[in-house]
Amino acid sequence: MFGLFKRQPKEPGIVRIEPLGIELPVPGNQSVLQAALEAGVDFPHSCKVGTCMACRSRLREGKVKAIRDFSYVLSAEELKAGYILACQAKVAPGERIVLEVDIDSQRPHHPQITTQGRIAAQLPLTHDIVEVRVALDQPLAYTAGQYAALRPAHIERAREYSFAAAPAAAGDRELRFFIRLTPGGQFTGWLFEQSRVGETLEITGPGGDFWLRAADAPLVFVAGGSGLAPVLAVLEATANAGVTRDAVFLFGARSQADLYKLDAIEAIAARWAGGFRFVPVLSHEPPDSGWTGARGFVTEFLAAPTVPDLAGRHAYLCGPPPMIDAALAVLATAGVADGHVHYDKFLDSSSLGLKA
Ligand code: FES
The missing domain is CATH 2.40.30.10 (Translation factors)
Incomplete structure (x- = not known):
């Protein structure tokens, strides 16, 4: 008789993350933070073990199961206001919760x-x-x-x-x-x-708001002209930190004579802890120059095979407005969430020849 009953697989819990507007399943063996990071969400976090409070977020709807009692870390006022620790919260099968995350909590706070x-x-x-x-x-x-x-x-x-x-x-x-x-x-x-x-x-x-957000998702960087400065700084800091995220870096310039800091980029590539691919792209290189690298506008290479799995990447762009606008359109079409795209526009497009 027992053999007649087939066990139905349980529906996983669901979390909706605001203000990102992202909804995803939370498997029973994962915390909300784990599920969010695995889905490539830019969820604030640091320790992942319930001590730093970086993943503190407000439960707007539904119920969570605490892996470790939040009251060790959160105050009575915070608990009363509905705050939880996403790294210490699980969602029961079939339950749907809405979490409000302070996306800006990672923002640098240096005195000006x-x-x-x-x-x-x-x-x-x-x-x-x-x-x-x-x-x-x-x-x-x-x-x-x-x-x-x-x-x-x-x-x-x-x-x-x-x-x-x-x-x-x-x-x-x-x-x-x-x-x-x-x-x-x-x-x-x-x-x-x-x-x-x-x-x-x-x-x-x-x-400025252009800085690398903590997350586990792979990365794509696009720089044009003097827009290399903040991208190089971020790449250098990220390499120093031993971050293991896969990265593709596209650098757009007019000609070989406009490429610079290649030695610094090479040094970063050599010590990057994850996969790292550097692709310089030239828009106005003479056809007979012997350049065997990529030719065209840098945003034309913002796709497979140069950048595999674009939809799941977090993008960091810096350069003249036409380059940024073209890159934003490509990323939107590829399905990259707005919250995963960060950019800095430089008003110096006149000599770059980058397309609108
Ligand atoms: S990531 Fe540190 S408390 Fe959750």
């Missing part, structure tokens, strides 16, 4: 300061991009991907430039920037006229 610095080096990278190294009067802490505003004393308006290197562990006293000559630009006109080593600059920073 204004300080003075001196140009310590001015190194040409291409015919129209220089690397400027600034020695600071006081340390300035930042997260890779952020920027600072620079202003020489005789110029009224400061210009914003991304840090081009990973920050030193104990606050930087030397900052690096890649600065492209902007035709008619007061600041860059002054900078490119002659060597400005020894000149004083006022620096205010850090600022």
